Amino acid sequence: MARKSILVVDDEKNQREILETILSGEGYDVTTASSGEAAMKFVADRHFDLVLTDLKMTGMSGLDLLKQLTDYDRSIIVILLTAHGSVDSAVDAMRLGAFEYLQKPYDSEKLLETVSRALKKLTTLDAEIVSVSPEMDHVKKLIVKIAKSNSTVLIRGESGTGKELIARSIHKNSPRFNEIFQAVNCAAINENLLESELFGHEKGSFTGAVSDKKGLFEIADGGTLFLDEIGELDISLQAKLLRALQEKQIRRVGGTREINVDVRVVAATNRDLLHMVDEKRFREDLYYRLNVLSIELPALRERRTDIPVLIDYFVGKHTRGTGRKVTFEPEARQVLERYTYPGNVRQLESALERAILLCENDLITVTDLPPEMFQDRPAAAAGSAALVTDASFVLPAEGLNFEELERSLILQAMERTDNNITRSAKLLGLTFRTLQYRLEKFGIKKENDAAAGSDDT
Secondary structure (H helix, E strand, C coil): CCCCEEEEECCCHHHHHHHHHHHHCCCCEEEEECCHHHHHHHHHHCCCCEEEEECCCCCCCHHHHHHHHHHHCCCCEEEEEECCCCHHHHHHHHHCCCCEEEECCCCHHHHHHHHHHHHHHHHHHHHHCCCCCHHHHHHHHHHHHHHCCCCCEEEECCCCCCHHHHHHHHHHCCCCCCCCEEEEECCCCCHHHHHHHHHCECCCCCCCCCCCECCHHHHCCCCEEEEECHHHCCHHHHHHHHHHHHHCEECCECCCCCEECCCEEEEEECCCHHHHHHCCCCCHHHHHHHCCEEEECCCHHHCCCHHHHHHHHHHHHHHCCCCCCCEECHHHHHHHHHCCCCCHHHHHHHHHHHHHHHCECCEECHHHCCHHHHCCCCCCCCCHHHHHHCCCCCCCCCCCCHHHHHHHHHHHHHHHCCCCHHHHHHHHCCCHHHHHHHHHHHCCCCCCHHHHHHHCC
16 A cells, blocks of 8 residues: 655754654655745645645745645645644634644654544545545545535446445545434335335324334434435425425425434436436436535546456455455456456456356356456457357358367467366366367367366366
8 A cells, every 4th residue: 555645844944854754754755845835836746645734934824835735635634733823823724624733842642643543534535445546546535525515415427336435435534424324225215115215204194104204314314315326216306305405304204394404415326417407307406406516436447457456355355254365367367357347346346256156276267257258358350259259149141161260269268278178168168078079170289188187087
């Protein structure tokens, strides 16, 4: 994991050197700046996780630097140090978004504890969202910014991109992190029951309502309510949701009294809500009420550098505590890393979970992977790959040389398995003896016959 980067800003050289020594000794990547102006130049060139700045400096003050940093990148955590501490300046610093305010002379242990606590949010976020790509780095920075407010959030992304994970990260990094997080899939509940699920009901309000019931808005009071697949919400319920967001009040089904609720709503969709607005299937006023803050999640195929990291993460997740040491046949790893994943991260995890369950001797081979993963691969010039990987293969009008095609497929299988007949037969859907016969028929050398034979016993 990359070291956390800290920018130390102080116009006194000896103070910069002391702070650099203390922080570097704890393994942090430390850069120093002699003024607020110099600090902003550093920030423009690279990202820092934390800025530790003196309050009283020649030129730009620490508070002025805090304001500029907040405007430039709210994901940067700022701690202020000063020998001229006062209640007023501390209040100003916290109001402007400072994480903490420490007075000089500072205790090194207290300083390190504060820095560690400040960076803990980022470390938690990194652990939740497994990624090394710049696309997801941008998303993580957005989460840190968005989490600080109470505004509604709309998360857009294809199915399987991890929208609920992002919603939970927003909650965990928000001031509401100690309160409840409730999630509901608007497409998974019958529309007649969804109103009761969201807003609750009074006893006797409909058949089966044998007692009063709190809805999710009441249950999540003080916390966060995640509305997944918001585009599937019935138009009549959209009006009631809009009222709850605007008035911060709900009324139970069959009830007559208004109930005050303090809930932050995070919604998610894989639909084009603006297009639905144009078609009068989604309320325009609700769309803009939900879309105060927004996050666009990239598809996995758009952040391919994350695929190898996710493969290792999911293998670890699904073998943890089992004592198994699962490894990959090179070809299987290549297939996993090259696939485009229309089902995104969820599909990748499912494929790996399946492969871990099916593989023999803790070695994942291509035969352990789902068949659909091979339909995504480019066809070979001879057309053989299309025949193997695409069930809709059409015989060319000019015909083809079937024996040459068969020979080509066998050669490919033998090459992928390092001439292992048993595994090649499995790839081709043949028995060991049938493949042996065809190898002899086509005069293909069997360099690993002995080893292959032993596999078949």
